[in-house]
Amino acid sequence: MRELVETMARALVDYPDSVDVEERQQENTLVLTLSVHESDMGKVIGKQGRIANAIRSVLYASASHQKKRVRLDIVE
Template sequence: MSAPELAPALAHLVKGIVDHPEEVRVASRDSQRAEVLEVRVHPEDLGRVIGRGGRTAQSLRTVVGALAVGRRIRVDVIDTDDAHAAAPEAPVE
């Protein structure tokens, strides 16, 4: 299976472990080395998706790897708070 085909399955798994399933987004893109699935969740759910010591994220990667059958598919959990922090704030008057 390719990354776009695996995106709904990964989204289903992630929605089962978060408190805000309506905010789960899984996007696929190609990189030079592999296909990439980017997982974005509500900031309060980030810890749940990563898990203690990264165990949950690693488990998600293992499941996706098993479904990928010979394809290189990387799973990235994106911290959406970093995107907000990098954006410049509007000046306060």
């Protein structure tokens, strides 16, 4: 899951080396925290959150195939 989010985020941003995804288990949910360079936040979130929702949709589809619960947080 971590690699999937990293790959999608790196394709969108101007500073791919600043992309970092942290993974932690919280009860029965895998929580992924995506952080990017400050100037790339808009590219990852998109207008009205459309890019972020698209990333989450791909992630949720992958997780449901593996019978996992997952959450994606995007931070600076």
